[in-house]
Amino acid sequence: MKCNVCNENEATVHLTQIVGEKMQKVDLCESCSKEKGVGDPTGFSLADMLLGLGASSELEEAGDGDAKCSACGYTHADFKKAGRFGCPECYQTFSDGLEQLLKPMHKGLRHVGKAPRGRKKFRGIEQKIKTLEKKLAKAVSNENYEQAAEFRDEIKGLREQLESTSRET
Numbered sequence: 001m002k003c004n005v006c007n008e009n010e011a012t013v014h015l016t017q018i019v020g021e022k023m024q025k026v027d028l029c030e031s032c033s034k035e036k037g038v039g040d041p042t043g044f045s046l047a048d049m050l051l052g053l054g055a056s057s058e059l060e061e062a063g064d065g066d067a068k069c070s071a072c073g074y075t076h077a078d079f080k081k082a083g084r085f086g087c088p089e090c091y092q093t094f095s096d097g098l099e100q101l102l103k104p105m106h107k108g109l110r111h112v113g114k115a116p117r118g119r120k121k122f123r124g125i126e127q128k129i130k131t132l133e134k135k136l137a138k139a140v141s142n143e144n145y146e147q148a149a150e151f152r153d154e155i156k157g158l159r160e161q162l163e164s165t166s167r168e169t
Contacts, residue, residue: 003029069093125162129155 001011009029016025068075071089079085079094091098132155139148 001027003027003032005029005032005035067093121165122162125158125165129158129162132158 003009003011004027006029009031011027012030013028013033014025015028016023069086069090070093072086074086074090074093076094079090085091085094132151136148136151136155139145139151
C-alpha cells in the first residue's frame with residue numbers, strides 16, 4: 001500500500017477516523033509520518049491531519065487563546081499537543097470551541113451513555129416494579145386491599161420474570 005501523501009513509498013503508519021457513518025483512512029510512509037509529526041506527540045494533531053479542518057486552531061479561535069483551566073492549568077496549546085484535555089473541568093473552560101470541534105465527529109454533543117442490549121430488558125421490568133410498588137403502598141395506605149393484592153401479585157410475577165431472564169443471560 002502506497003503512502004497517501006507522497007504516493008511513492010510503502011505506507012507503514014495507518015490512521016483511521018470514523019465520522020458519523022463514514023470512515024476515513026490515511027496511510028503514511030515513515031518519512032511522511034515524521035514530517036506530519038505523527039511520531040512526535042507535541043507536533044501532531046490527529047483531527048487537523050485527518051479532517052483537514054484545522055480543528056485545534058478552530059478551538060483556539062472560538063475560545064480565548066490564553067484561556068487556562070483553573071483545575072489543571074491546561075491551555076489550548078496543551079490540548080493541541082496532547083490531543084486530549086487534562087481534566088473534566090477543561091470541557092467547561094474550553095466549551096466555546098469544543099462544540100465546533102465535536103459536532104462533525106459525533107452524533108450529538110451530550111454523552112447519553114450506553115448499556116448492553118440485554119440490560120435494556122431488565123431496566124424496563126425494574127421500572128415497572130418500582131411503579132407498582134408505589135401504587136401498592138398507596139393502595140395499602142388507602143386501605144384498598146383488593147387492589148393492593150393485585151399489585152402484589154403483579155410485582156411477584158415481574159420479579160419471577162426478572163429472575164428467569166437473568167438466568168438465561
